[in-house]
Amino acid sequence: MKKQNNAKIKKWYMIKAIIINLIIAFVITLIILFTVSTIFGNKVSLAIDLVNMVSVNADTKIISEIKFDEINNTLETYPEYGSRYANIKIDSLNIDLPLYYGDKLSILKNGIGQSSGGYFPGENGSIICMGHNTKSFLYALPQIKKDAIIEINASYGNFSYKVYDTKIVNMYNTDKLPIQKNEEILMLYTCYPVTGIGHKTDRFVVYAKRVFN
Amino acid sequence: MQNVYLIRKLVINIFNKKKLLSYTLCIFLTLFLILLSILCVIKYTILNKEYVKQQLNSSNYYTDLYNIIQDGFNNYILQSGFDNKILDNIITISSITDDVNNLIDSLFAGSIVNISTSIVQDTLHANIENFISEHNYIVDDETSSNIKIFEDSIIDVYINNIVYSENIVNTISTFMPKVQKLFTIAIIALVVLSIVLAILVFILNKASLGISLVSSGLLLIFSHFYSYINIAINNILILNKAFSTFVSHILNIILNNLFIIGIVGLIIGLIIIILASSTVFKNRKMLTD
Numbered sequence: 001m002k003k004q005n006n007a008k009i010k011k012w013y014m015i016k017a018i019i020i021n022l023i024i025a026f027v028i029t030l031i032i033l034f035t036v037s038t039i040f041g042n043k044v045s046l047a048i049d050l051v052n053m054v055s056v057n058a059d060t061k062i063i064s065e066i067k068f069d070e071i072n073n074t075l076e077t078y079p080e081y082g083s084r085y086a087n088i089k090i091d092s093l094n095i096d097l098p099l100y101y102g103d104k105l106s107i108l109k110n111g112i113g114q115s116s117g118g119y120f121p122g123e124n125g126s127i128i129c130m131g132h133n134t135k136s137f138l139y140a141l142p143q144i145k146k147d148a149i150i151e152i153n154a155s156y157g158n159f160s161y162k163v164y165d166t167k168i169v170n171m172y173n174t175d176k177l178p179i180q181k182n183e184e185i186l187m188l189y190t191c192y193p194v195t196g197i198g199h200k201t202d203r204f205v206v207y208a209k210r211v212f213n
Numbered sequence: 214m215q216n217v218y219l220i221r222k223l224v225i226n227i228f229n230k231k232k233l234l235s236y237t238l239c240i241f242l243t244l245f246l247i248l249l250s251i252l253c254v255i256k257y258t259i260l261n262k263e264y265v266k267q268q269l270n271s272s273n274y275y276t277d278l279y280n281i282i283q284d285g286f287n288n289y290i291l292q293s294g295f296d297n298k299i300l301d302n303i304i305t306i307s308s309i310t311d312d313v314n315n316l317i318d319s320l321f322a323g324s325i326v327n328i329s330t331s332i333v334q335d336t337l338h339a340n341i342e343n344f345i346s347e348h349n350y351i352v353d354d355e356t357s358s359n360i361k362i363f364e365d366s367i368i369d370v371y372i373n374n375i376v377y378s379e380n381i382v383n384t385i386s387t388f389m390p391k392v393q394k395l396f397t398i399a400i401i402a403l404v405v406l407s408i409v410l411a412i413l414v415f416i417l418n419k420a421s422l423g424i425s426l427v428s429s430g431l432l433l434i435f436s437h438f439y440s441y442i443n444i445a446i447n448n449i450l451i452l453n454k455a456f457s458t459f460v461s462h463i464l465n466i467i468l469n470n471l472f473i474i475g476i477v478g479l480i481i482g483l484i485i486i487i488l489a490s491s492t493v494f495k496n497r498k499m500l501t502d
Contacts, residue, residue, distance in 0.1 A: 017490035021420045025427035025482070028240055032432060048443050105288030132291040197294040197341075197350060198359025199366055 068156040073124045075156070081116065086154035088112050088129065088188070093140040097131065099152060108132055112188075118179055121152045121159040125181035129188045133200070138190035142166075142204050150186060150208050161186040161208035168192055171201050184210035235417035239425045242410045246429040249403040250474045254467055256396045262321040265463075266314060272462040275310045277455030278374060282309070285370035293363050299340040303333050304371065312375050316382070323390040326382050328375055330368050337364055377452055420489035426482030433475030437468050 037044070066085060067076035079085035079101045086099040098111035107113045112131040119125030131138040150161045161184075169176040177187050186208045191200035258264055269275065286300050312328050319326045341360060345352060352360070376382055414421045440446070446464050450457045 014487075014490050017420070018486055021424055021486045021490060022427065024236060024239075025424040025431070025486075028236065028243060028424060028428045029431045029435075031240065032243060032428065033435070051444050051449070106284065109288060109291065134291055137291075191292040195294065196356060196359070197345070197363075198356055199289070199362035200292055200359065201362065 066154070066156045068122055073122060075120050075123065078120070082107055084111065086121070086152050089151040089153065090141075090144065090148060091151075092148045093144060095138070095140060097137065099129065099154075103128075103130060112137070118187075119181065119184075121154055121184075121186075122157055123181070124184045126177070126179045127152075127184070127186045128177055128179075129186065130203075131188075131190055133190040133192070133194040133204075138188075139194050141188070141190045141206060142192065142194060144206055149211070150188065150206070152186070159184075160211050160213060162211045163206055163208045165207040167205045167207070169203050169205055171203055176205060186210070232418050232421075235414050235421040236424070238410055238414045238417070239421045239428070242407060242414055242422075242425040243428040243432070245403055245407045245410065246425060246478065247432055249400065249407060250429070250433060250471060250478075252396055252400050252403065254470045254474070256393075256400060258463060258467055258470070260393055260396060262317060265317060268463055268466070269313065269317075269459060272459045274455050274459050275306050275313065277458060278313070278453075279304065279306045279309050281453050281455055282371055282374045285374060286367055289363065289366050289370070295341065295344055295363075299337065299344050301340060303336045303340065303367075308332070309375070316376060320382065320386045321389055321393075323386050326376060326379060326386060328372060330371060333371055334364065334368055337367055374453070377456070418489075419492070420486050423482040423485030423487075423489060426478045426485065428482075430475045430477070430479030430482055433471050433478065437472040437475065440468055 065077070066079055068074075069076050082100060082102045082104070084098045084100050087096060088099045089096045100107045100111055100113050101116065103113040103115045108131060112129050114120075115128040115130070118128040121127055131141075133139055133141070144163055144166065146163055146165075148163045150163065152159045152161070167176060177189075187205055188208070189203045189205040192202040192204040193200065194204075258268075282304060283300070286303075287297070290297060290300065316326055316328065341364070344350075350356070372379075411422055411425075414425065446468070447461050449461050449464070451460055
């Protein structure tokens, strides 16, 4: 009976000591967490924000429907960078190509790219588009005639532009591609000359004003 | 009633001078153990040249980089008037592996990073010459200069994808040996301090050593989950896909290692607490006897 009691008391003391020690361990953990969050809290959240800035969430939904605010002539939702949002068509040259938002070389492999520095069709500003000079893209562009029509058929509307000028400019001469928001002007360019080999430093630029049917 | 008794006991326990000192030392020991774990994991992962090379290989860095460089070359091909044949054999996965490994060697040795592009340049030039003779192109001064710009652009794509930024890499390489030395000194100092503190804590109160290990284990496990909840580690995008995959891969390894250390610390701590607690009755019995 005494032995049984002793064993019970021993067990009870042991469990009690374990519980007390574990509680102390939790308290110490909380003290350290509280101290760290008080001293470094802001810095930790800043570091997390910085890391998350370079983390592209795979769950990000691609905007499939672009909304256009017709009163203010501006897009309410913009296409994702690198996404295809329209088609560009020049009937007189038999050109019909996909138009992507973005001007990275990897985008230009797939079609025509639109510079993110300009405006979108319908926004009443400069629209800067570019494409490679190969036969599958804008090889025929230098043959374009004045008054030719360039169409941009976007998911949120169709826009037509009439060519009023063409120029050959150096790739570094960005003054020839002015960004403004007074008049809707499409500037479409390709590397020039379209024949020959090596890196082309000139660009053939087509200027077209929006026309309303 | 039982709870009140337990809390009273706990308070008496805590305010016992000897124990209070051991718990205070416990906090420092916990901090040292966490710091030691983090420094050790970093030293044997990011700061270990051979390990970095091994992980670059296991995260398919070389193959991914090869594809990215080829893609970069193709971007220039489209407007150049050349065809893809001129890119034949100018780079291979093994040549990229060698160049990346040389870069890592220079980075860890603290020497200036120098990637030789002569083979790439010579092969590209020879391929272009063949293309010109095959197609009977007449190369005038302007075309010759355009070809030179094209060749330079291709070489730039190669260098930029291998080194990313020469300035940053060279800056890191000047600091790397110092950082490695600093880590070694810090680890030795922390090991010595932790052993001294552990002995002190053990002498004062055996269970306190277990408390420290449990606390540090809990904190490491907490930091593991906190990082995964708050940071989209697997979606990190830095420089390009190959580098991003490698960064995510290495961050996952670091966090998993810290998690494992945390679990081990927790288990060892629990065992020490149980063993130390089993002696409580003996001590009390001795006192009552």
